[in-house]
Amino acid sequence: MAAPDIRALVGGLNNVYVGVIARQDFVEARGTRDLAEILGSDEPVRVLMKPVGSSAVPVAEMIFESLGTSVDDIKSNGGEVTQVDTGQIADQMRNGAADLYIDTMIKGHPAITEVALTTDVTFLDLPQAALDLLTSNGLTEGSYGPWFEGQEGETVGANLGTVLIASAALDEETAYQVTKAIIENAEALKSSHGAWAAFDPAAAMTPENTGVPLHPGAQRYYEEAGLM
Known part of the structure; x- marks a missing residue:
């Protein structure tokens, strides 16, 4: 708007990156850490993010668009897009109710810290197609971290x-x-x-x-x- x-x-x-976290068992089962391959696959995927009002939501929708999918497409393919409040995120990831978690990445972020400490996760780079669309909408390309358990090095994201x-x-x-x-x-x-x-x-x-x-x-x- x-x-x-x-x-x-x-x-x-301050820098506020939007990034994607995946359960480690999910990426191992898929055999890829490439978000474009994951979202472009015929296999269903369960995505977790905050409710409308979070700055991560419109960014997530642009990421989907750039990779040829959408919330409706993910659901029609048998997947899920679940939007929950911050306090529920760690439980959802820990209990295996979601495969991917999209959120703002800030050093010390309490929800992400809890997710990373209580669930075996990995941090996925945003593909270039997503970065191209996001930068055309005012975000800047960059890298964040390593700030969290399971983040082995810098991760490519988009800075709000x-x-x-x-x-x-x-x-x-x-x-x-x-x-x-x-x-x-x-x-x-x-x-x-x-x-x-x-x-x-x-x-x-x-x-x-x-x-x-x-x-x-x-x-x-x-x-x-x-x-x-």
Whole structure:
């Protein structure tokens, strides 16, 4: 859904990758770790993800589309797409009720940490076809980890990023002051919130980190600070 009335204040706050986890026994039975082969097969697959409202859901749907399938196709092929709240995810994977789990990958993510510690899993790279579609929709290609048990090295995913946004109707001075407060206190914020450890204030206004136009108040701050 288009949202023409939002503007960015600060982008690139932290990296939020979307990735795919598979049960190890599932990939061994299939004989492949290639997500394109798994989703393109005539064999049914059971996919687990969060309910609508999670940022991972539209990304998962684009991954399906890029690989020639959809939620309806997966179901019509005898598979399942189950959407549950965070608290149910580890049980679903541990009990063998799902083969694949699609979610946002953040270092220390509690649900993924529990899944990885209690179920024998492996982390699958996103295929290039999926990355091409996702990057054309504003995500960036990259690698994450190794952060979790069972993740043997870096895994290829798509980065949603985190952006502080505001209504275009927000007054310019408020947007200016909020932006100024975050940029000029970046080190304190990074030290108190581990997920922001890689935040680079000098890149907070770049299009690849914001995804939408800057608010005029934010732009004024960046220009006055010599960052633009």
